[in-house]
Amino acid sequence: MNDTRPLAVVTGASRGIGRELAALFAVDGHDLVLVARSPALDDAAAELESSGVSVTPVHADLRTEAGVRAVYEAATAGGRVPAAVALNAGTGIGGAFVDADPEELLAVVDVNVRSTVHLARLFLADMVRAGSGRLLFTSSVVSLMPGPYQAVYNASKAFVQSFTDGIHDELSDTDVTVTSMLPGATDTHFFARAGMLDTLLGKGPKDDPARVAKDGYDALLRGDRRVVAGSLLARSMAAFGALAPDAVTGAVHKVLARPRSGG
Template identity: 50%
Template structure:
């Protein structure tokens, strides 16, 4: 595959590892040039590996939990000399533990990254897609969005926010040529659980977590088809999403607590 000026352009956040890295790889495989962003230096290694497939891959090492980081990424995307075709709002972190015992700065950083940066970057980049009358947006939510999440309460609430946000702006943009898709993964084999200090939970210790490449492929396919949402990964995830949606919170919440409570 050779590089050319006709290649579509995508932005992917949280792309140094995990689902975001796999989404970037899926897009490169489909012929996209990509701008990938993350706070870790590993974003440069990811870019070098992805560029081997012949596409232009531009790494941006920024802290998207800050307004300056979001604005820098938006500027870099616009400087690529090609119109944006797809925006993948994937960056996110988790915090595990009883809310009154977790550090305030960790919870607020989660809100800034998972929620604020998603809204901010969408606000900066979506008008460009709408002006062209064409484009795709993929927002990474989670099956955790469908019910309260004890011991990762702020994370679950943040994913409920971005799922609702995606569904809401999708309706607003339905006549513009721009579609918005919410990707709802379940437990996936990524660094999320170690970074969120969830390795001592039942969900963190699961042996049959989903492959991020499978989740990424399903998310990208749903995005390109203009679907409203997709539950990524195993059939069990779809079952859990349905149960979480329809079960009363009073029943769903203690069930989730068994999976996310740190082990003594």
């Protein structure tokens, strides 16, 4: 690590939107602390290190408090305060709520909600003391609507959205910025991992994760409150979620997320 370069932390950087965010930080000359569990993280780190910045991969499971602590310790080693943190790691679970494994449901809450609050608390306190810093949260357009057949995931993103809006306002008279990015359906491993490939959402059109990440990154640099990231489809979903009654958005989501192979 080089103390003269700014440091960026990206969670969920082994693939998908997080990997694209990490690439954008690298292009802008940030050293990187990248977080995920799988070996794909090392490939991402090696690729980005070849662009001339220092990259520290942290293999941490954000379902656990030990994982959260490991990320914070790696990022703040030597007393450094990151210039930017992207709390992007997230996971979903589709299918009927009453048939789901309770442990898998709670893992979604642990990663998407608990680790996000914990890491935000740790990093934001340092940034406020240092008098600068930028935080980006990956929310979702589905934060704006009920989530039949994906209820815990949508609720987790509704939490992230409300939480982000709250701390954005709380810190508005500081030089620390808090931005949320709301992607629509994006072409990553997300739907396969959530067991949702047999849904209309899983089979439908998706945005390029590079485009989504760029919209979020630009909003972070501007210090925007929130950005709907991606195509017209994502923006249409966000407008629908914001303007239509919950009974209507929930009914549409039920059709889009219902498993077609039974469920």
